[in-house]
Amino acid sequence: MKEPEPEKFGAHSRRTFLKSLGTVAATTATAQVKSVAAELEKVNAEKVIGPEAVPVTLKVNGEKLKLLLEPRVTLLDALRNYSSLTGAKEGCDRASCGACTVLINDAPVYSCQKLAIEAQGVEITTIEGLAKDGKLTKVQSAFIEKDALQCGYCTPGFVMSVTALLKKNFHPTAADVKHACAGNLCRCGCHPHILQAALKAAGVGHAAKTEIVNYA
Amino acid sequence: MKAFQYATAHSPDSARQLVADNGAYLAGGNDLLGLLKEYLVTADPLVNIKSLPGLNKIEDGRKAWTIGALVTIAQIENHADIKKTFPGLHEAASEIASLQIRNVATVGGNLAQHSRCWYFRQRDVKCLKKHGDLCYARSSENRYHSLFTGNDCISPVVSSLATTFAALDASAIVLRDGKELRWSMAELYAEAWKNPYAHNSLQPGDLIVRVEIPTARSRSAYMQISDKHAFDWALVSCAAAAEIADGKMKSPRVALGSISPVPHQSEAANSFLDGKVLDDATATQAADMILKDAKPLEHNAYKMPMAQALIRRTLLKLKGDA
Numbered sequence A: 001m002k003e004p005e006p007e008k009f010g011a012h013s014r015r016t017f018l019k020s021l022g023t024v025a026a027t028t029a030t031a032q033v034k035s036v037a038a039e040l041e042k043v044n045a046e047k048v049i050g051p052e053a054v055p056v057t058l059k060v061n062g063e064k065l066k067l068l069l070e071p072r073v074t075l076l077d078a079l080r081n082y083s084s085l086t087g088a089k090e091g092c093d094r095a096s097c098g099a100c101t102v103l104i105n106d107a108p109v110y111s112c113q114k115l116a117i118e119a120q121g122v123e124i125t126t127i128e129g130l131a132k133d134g135k136l137t138k139v140q141s142a143f144i145e146k147d148a149l150q151c152g153y154c155t156p157g158f159v160m161s162v163t164a165l166l167k168k169n170f171h172p173t174a175a176d177v178k179h180a181c182a183g184n185l186c187r188c189g190c191h192p193h194i195l196q197a198a199l200k201a202a203g204v205g206h207a208a209k210t211e212i213v214n215y216a
Numbered sequence B: 001m002k003a004f005q006y007a008t009a010h011s012p013d014s015a016r017q018l019v020a021d022n023g024a025y026l027a028g029g030n031d032l033l034g035l036l037k038e039y040l041v042t043a044d045p046l047v048n049i050k051s052l053p054g055l056n057k058i059e060d061g062r063k064a065w066t067i068g069a070l071v072t073i074a075q076i077e078n079h080a081d082i083k084k085t086f087p088g089l090h091e092a093a094s095e096i097a098s099l100q101i102r103n104v105a106t107v108g109g110n111l112a113q114h115s116r117c118w119y120f121r122q123r124d125v126k127c128l129k130k131h132g133d134l135c136y137a138r139s140s141e142n143r144y145h146s147l148f149t150g151n152d153c154i155s156p157v158v159s160s161l162a163t164t165f166a167a168l169d170a171s172a173i174v175l176r177d178g179k180e181l182r183w184s185m186a187e188l189y190a191e192a193w194k195n196p197y198a199h200n201s202l203q204p205g206d207l208i209v210r211v212e213i214p215t216a217r218s219r220s221a222y223m224q225i226s227d228k229h230a231f232d233w234a235l236v237s238c239a240a241a242a243e244i245a246d247g248k249m250k251s252p253r254v255a256l257g258s259i260s261p262v263p264h265q266s267e268a269a270n271s272f273l274d275g276k277v278l279d280d281a282t283a284t285q286a287a288d289m290i291l292k293d294a295k296p297l298e299h300n301a302y303k304m305p306m307a308q309a310l311i312r313r314t315l316l317k318l319k320g321d322a
């Protein structure tokens, strides 16, 4: 049987092709084992699953979390309600406040507007994953030192955003911090102190020289 | 959110088969999950298209650049050569929403996002766009609505990328029944101009696969004005693009967002600007032509002087340094 050309290898033909091969083929045809296994994986991935709960494996703070979740469960709910990681907060649940910010492969994203099922196979970092052996990170310590919170509800989100910024930009300006944190809102109005904390954590300038930002 | 079935597509063909008549494509999910949470759309099944091969690339070319539908807004913002070649596109991308959204939001999803009219987004209100009898915005809160429309719904297109792509004369390549359609931005939204139920011209199952931007205009600029200085929708947005030779504009185009269901353009103004030297008087005259026949409503008349100023500023920004 001639292999179809890759681009003409549509879902249906591939499915029928694999069905006709059966699973034995994967163990016998040595030369093809790898590609058939890859094809099998694709076919499984293209299977329609749910709406009932299905196995979902997340990698959070370096550890595997094996959960049973309906496809509609958001990453935020998976963390908070299906495991005990309540550090990321739910504010708006509409991608508008930043309280739920987590890092995916070091980039900040809103966990409320992402399904858990599509966050498999990536590195997820939550606020719980920052401190190592009980030792706070520079960013966390700077938030305490600069009194960058009141109620603290927005804090995990801001800390994640600042942490992500400082991984890419070692010497951010005040404008860089504001651009990076624009998607985080603080109802208690701590933005000027948060800015100072971010600059302090980066070791940029002296906090006293920092402009006090008018957020009006 | 209602429970739904879920699948990941690995080819455009299978995506089309999986989505069938009642499914929805999931890209970054910023818009779609909001709609699902408010019970405004059904997704049966929800088809994740983020694993479609080859659609997450930005490719340069002498005559045109290709931007895959799965390219994120952050990818555009951080692309050094985009900043050089299409500065207006860089400016538009970096002002969209927040970093958290730009990191996942895609070009396809940004173009295909639904109306932001608050009556539309409120699940308990059944306005005209949701097949009710009345446009509530017309007689009530219409501060964020259109100055132009071809139907009774006055909800404007809010995609900042669409505004910029319109000025750059970019095309969206849409896959329908296995065939590629090439649409200008005007065509991508033409249906929303005449049909109150439409957000754009896409039909169920249509897949935006890429956007192609001609390199014919080396100058481009984008500006928006919002209530907040960051992380906010544009009240009015404006993009302009042209080639400038001997101080004169060649093939200039201006487009505005958030004031019409389509990126608002005036062919008359574009031809008027062609061959002209940019100065304040010329820009002002162009702005008058672009806003001619606008129909301000009770609460959005402020958009008139705002759009006037934005057109002038964006055009003058084209002069730039070089």
Ligand SMILES: Cc1cc2nc3c(=O)[nH]c(=O)nc-3n(C[C@H](O)[C@H](O)[C@H](O)COP(=O)(O)OP(=O)(O)OC[C@H]3O[C@@H](n4cnc5c(N)ncnc54)[C@H](O)[C@@H]3O)c2cc1C
Pocket: A094, A095, A096, B024, B025, B026, B027, B028, B029, B030, B031, B032, B033, B069, B095, B096, B097, B098, B101, B104, B105, B106, B107, B108, B109, B110, B111, B112, B113, B114, B158, B159, B160, B161, B202, B206, B207, B208, B209, B231, B232, B233, B234
């Ligand atoms: C607070 C806030 C502020 C914002 N400000 C701005 C702003 O200033 N300017 C702006 O432009 N946007 C703004 N946005 C909108 C945001 O940019 C869009 O929601 C986002 O770009 C959508 O992209 P996505 O990939 O997440 O799409 P999704 O949510 O995954 O999809 C959106 C829609 O497009 C469809 N779709 C997705 N991909 C395709 C495709 N390839 N072909 C066909 N259909 C497709 C989906 O089925 C769905 O209906 C803002 C959003 C928020 C929440």
Ligand code: SF4
Pocket: B115, B117, B118, B119, B120, B127, B128, B129, B130, B134, B135, B136, B137, B138, B145, B152, B153, B154, B155, B196
């Ligand atoms: S503008 Fe359109 S979406 Fe808004 S209330 Fe009127 S009909 Fe509905």
Ligand code: FES
Pocket: A089, A090, A091, A092, A093, A094, A095, A096, A097, A098, A099, A100, A101, A110, A111, A112, A113
């Ligand atoms: S809870 Fe996710 S942005 Fe507000």
Ligand code: FES
Pocket: A148, A149, A150, A151, A152, A153, A154, A155, A185, A186, A187, A188, A189, A190
């Ligand atoms: S400290 Fe209360 S919301 Fe920021």
